[in-house]
Amino acid sequence: MSITYLEAIREAQALALKNSEDVFIYGQDIGLFGGAFKSTKGLYNDYPNRVIDSPISEDAMVGLAVGAAIEGMRPIIEMQFADFSSVGFNQIVNQAATMYWRTSVPCPITIRLPSGGTPGSGPFHSQCMETIYAHYPGTIVMTPSTVEDAYSMLLEAVSIDDPVIFCEHKYLYYHLKAESLPRKALPAQKARILRPGRHATIIAYSAMVHEAVSAAEILSKDGYEIEIVDLRCVKPIDIDTVLGSIARTGRVLAVGESFPWGGVTAEIISQISSEGFNLLDAPPARLNSIDTPIPYHPELWRYHRPTANSIEEKIRKLIKE
Amino acid sequence: MANIANHEEGSESDLSKVVLDTFRWMIxxxxxxxxxxxxYRSGKIFGGVYVGKGQEAFSASMAINLVKGQDVYSPLIRDMAGRSAFGEPLVDAARTYMGSSNGPTKGRDGNVHRGNPREGMPTMISHLGAMISVVSGVLFARRIKGTLNNSVGATTIGDGGTSxxxxxxxxxxxxxEKLPLIVSIANNQFAYSTPTSKQFACHDLVDKAVGYGVNGINVDGTDLIDCIQGFQSCIQKARAGEGPQIVVGNLLRLSGHGEHDDAPYISEEIKKSKLGIDCLKKSEKRILDEGWCNQNDIDDMFKNAVNEVNSAIETAESESAPDPYSHDWNAYSSVKFDQ
Structure with missing residues (x-):
């Protein structure tokens, strides 16, 4: 038996619906149709009153979730694509994320963002939004990179009493497979040392973890041992695990698929520079996409985002410094 | 607060009672x-002051028809009268304006941004239209849980917010979703300084109801009895499962957008029109004309209001301001971040 990243997301939602009658899923085409990516396939049949189609109204979908949370429920909102969450931006950052602070009433909602690029998807079906939402106080932002994490972290997201932005990567939906789903899991807010090393550390999250692993494989043929830290959650950042790794390697590259101005990788470099400067043997480096909208053509798209090759190149330069 | 079931079919004394109750909240x-x-003018309020002068009849008439503990009510900036009629303690209003650490937001937000979500009053954010889906969400959740029963949700907006x-x-x-939602639209002719001619092009705001497939009515926002009866009719329809209801109140904002604004853009012509009638004075005259109470009774209502206000302000003034050094600087209920 094997299970994909996408199926893990479906299974996590099935279990969340089974475990609590307070859980419901709301989104476009998610009912009988099973969702644009089929991540709610069959759930409507088992829970017709709690797997509900919405109109194309991202603002109102999130507002509705906030109201339901006030009433004690734990809604899961599926955005059809992360890109469209910009239409619900106000309700996410101003309504949901501020609610506990303003009113002392928790806002336990999970917003699923099918994120990231796939060949041919273009500027409006490829975005990574984690930076935008992580910027605001009151949100927790998860970016799982494995089948097991997609499952366990989504279950944890639903159980958390604050708004969770769950960035699930579309490129991983079908590519990643695992033999089984985990029974125990590392807490979502802990980073994981995915691969030990001693020459340099790559900090990555979501689909970039796999590009980093491929780069590390290439570099290992030349005798370089690259440590990889999978952040798993980008708000909050588990900076202790990051600094622990840099203490071993002395060199660091932070990799993210999102746009280069500011963002998660910049935040990591900033925290490393102020809290772990003395651990560094070379200037900390970062790699993001090119600073343009995301291109449609697969040849342009592959060049636009970080890849194993561009990461490898950056690491070779970092090691020589 | 009062609940006025079926006064349309009831006696005149039922109507007079609800009119007098609502009038007291307006005062x-x-x-x-x-x-x-x-x-505010003496410089003792942090931030702005936004009043509902001229909109008290419309605001209070919605809330007087709701049942606290059962219904949901999310007021907006010009709903002091509605908030009180729904059951908001006056001292909480004073505390929020005066920045008391005992207020519902503990100094984290001010003036009209107060409420109590778990007691049926979701707390407004400033972005117009945002509370409508939140109130809908409460109703939606109740329907899933089977606890909707007879409850309705109500929220308010202005002409500008409809854009x-x-x-x-x-x-x-x-x-x-055919939710039992009532949206009141106070068509007070100006969104800050922008007239309705630059806000919408439909002949009448209530025409929007047809487009959404919901019931909508117009009421004279300066006329207390028209407001009470209009809201009563629509709220009964919502309770009876007839879906969302829009109630448009036509009136004039008898103030600036906030107390910092002397509103030179509001013409004398519109002030002297029927829209510019002060609902409080009009209600008082009608009540006296009908003989529902006498002038002494009304004088007592004003005196009692002054006493209540003095007491609320005094309490809020005597309370401590929030202390940044002992404040819980945490935007999360589930985790504690290092600051």
Missing amino acids: LARTFEDRISNI TGAFHEALNLAAV
């Missing part, structure tokens, strides 16, 4: 906001 709101405006995408999305969603 309290006007008295409180006049006082807060004076304190937002959030208003459109939320009204459409509520209509699709």
Whole structure:
């Protein structure tokens, strides 16, 4: 038996619906149709009153979730694509994320963002939004990179009493497979040392973890041992695990698929520079996409985002410094 | 607060009772906001002051028809009268304006941004239209849980707020789900300084109801009895499962956008029109004409309001300001971040 990243997301939602009658899923085409990516396939049949189609109204979908949370429920909102969450931006950052602070009433909602690029998807079906939402106080932002994490972290997201932005990567939906789903899991807010090393550390999250692993494989043929830290959650950042790794390697590259101005990788470099400067043997480096909208053509798209090759190149330069 | 079931079919004494109850909340709101405006001018209020002068009848008439503990009510900036009629303690209003650490937001937000979500009053954010879907969400959750029973949700907006995408999305969603939602639109002719001619092009705001497939009515926002009866009719329809209801109140904002604004853009012509009639004075005259009470009774209502306002302000003034050094600087209920 094997299970994909996408199926893990479906299974996590099935279990969340089974475990609590307070859980419901709301989104476009998610009912009988099973969702644009089929991540709610069959759930409507088992829970017709709690797997509900919405109109194309991202603002109102999130507002509705906030109201339901006030009433004690734990809604899961599926955005059809992360890109469209910009239409619900106000309700996410101003309504949901501020609610506990303003009113002392928790806002336990999970917003699923099918994120990231796939060949041919273009500027409006490829975005990574984690930076935008992580910027605001009151949100927790998860970016799982494995089948097991997609499952366990989504279950944890639903159980958390604050708004969770769950960035699930579309490129991983079908590519990643695992033999089984985990029974125990590392807490979502802990980073994981995915691969030990001693020459340099790559900090990555979501689909970039796999590009980093491929780069590390290439570099290992030349005798370089690259440590990889999978952040798993980008708000909050588990900076202790990051600094622990840099203490071993002395060199660091932070990799993210999102746009280069500011963002998660910049935040990591900033925290490393102020809290772990003395651990560094070379200037900390970062790699993001090119600073343009995301291109449609697969040849342009592959060049636009970080890849194993561009990461490898950056690491070779970092090691020589 | 009062619940006025079936007064349309009831006796005149039922109507007079609800009119007098609502009128008392109008007086309290006007008295409180006049006082807060004076304190603002003396420089003792942090942030702005936004009053509902001229909109008290429309605001209070919605809330008087709701049942606290059962219904949901999310007021907006010009709903002091509605808030009080729904059951908001006056001292909480004073505390929020004066920045008391004992207020519902503990100094984290001010003036009209107060409420109590778990007691049926979701707390407004400033983005117009955003509360409509939140109220809908409470109703939606109740329906899933089987606890909707006879409850309704009500929220308010102005003519300007109807131009937002959030208003459109939320009204459409509520209509699709046939939720027992009542949206009042105080058509007070200006959104800050912008006249309705630059806000919408439909002949009448209530025409929007047809587009959403919901019921909508117009009421004379300066006329207390028209407001009470209009809301009663629509709220009964919502309770009976007839889906969302829009109630448009036509009136004039008898103030600036906030107390910092002397509103030179409001013409004398419109002030002297029927829209510019002060609902408080009009209600008082009608009550006296009908003989529902006498002048002494009304004088007592004003005196009682002054006493209540004095007491609330005094309490809020005597309380401590929030202390940044002992404040819980945490935006999360589930985790504690290092600051």
